Amino acid sequence: MREISVQRLKEGDVLAKEIYSSSGKILLGKGVVLKPQFIYRLKQMEMYSVYIEDDLTSDIIIEDVISDKHRFEAMRAIEKSCKTIQDDKNKEINIKEAVSNIVQDILFQREIMISLMDMRNMDNQVYAHSVNVCVLSCVLGKGLGLPIEKLNELAQGALLHDVGVVNLPAEILNKRSKLTDEERELYNSHTTQGYELIRNKAQTSIIVAHMAYQHHEWTNGKGYPRQLKGNALHPLAEIVAIADFYDCLIHGSPGIPRVLPHVACEILMANAGVRFRKELIHIFLQYIASYPTGYTVKLNNGDTGVIVGQNKGLPMRPIVRVFEGNRPQVRVTEYDLAKELTLFINYVIE
Structure with missing residues (x-):
């Protein structure tokens, strides 16, 4: 595929x-x-x-790090939670089973390389984003060696991190061009709104609430809403912040147009030590395919090919399958860019 x-x-x-x-x-x-x-x-x-x-x-099989069943159970859980909060903010929410399944799926994986892009659309983007941030956060949490209890708490906070957007206008959530000052102020309020909605829930801890509160704080103190800096940020919130930022980059978010994964990885690296702790970015990028398997690319020698494999630890140097000639007389050549040091990817063909 x-x-x-x-x-x-x-x-x-x-x-x-x-x-x-x-x-x-x-x-x-x-x-x-x-x-x-x-x-x-x-x-x-x-x-x-x-x-x-x-x-x-046809031999390329691109697997998600969690099952389709568990991904959509989590999407239903966050959707139900958001609607419950919209109807009555005092009602309890229950996402523990959904996040536990995600954590178990990720712990089961021996080697993880995020390559599959979720097929989201405008109707489900908020819920798909929440689940993706949950998955990415858990992958980073596993890479950091967090115990399962912390991973489950992290997963809860990540799934609920954007619950504060439930009452925001759809035109703001769907906008990809620059937000006006008024729109930006309204959008930025979702961190505080999320914290207030979560902090009194019996099913979630205050740490889960702080992940929603702090996921737009920066390590240099220039984030929002409280301009927290360095050690003042909760470690789990820092993880969610990275996962949220990456997913917003590759799928777009209010005021931010989408970019391709390799560009997102470059932006993350540029923000190491600025928005995020360097060591967290270093570990996170070990699990992200800069050029996802299945993407079509143009090489610097003029050849067009498809990414068919990844080299762990070298996310910018995947394996590319190149095709020459017309069917049925097609000659196939594979280049491992970790070994072909004079070859590199010029651009992705979307």
């Missing part, structure tokens, strides 16, 4: 991974042959990309 921009889909392409609704229902199943009306619907949903079948990359 390989990843392709929705804008480049054509009639007859075959889906390699299911497309889900925010409730976890399959909208288009694996193996569906795309018709013009299906492609039009995907564009209407404002999906960026999907995975399609390709006989030249």
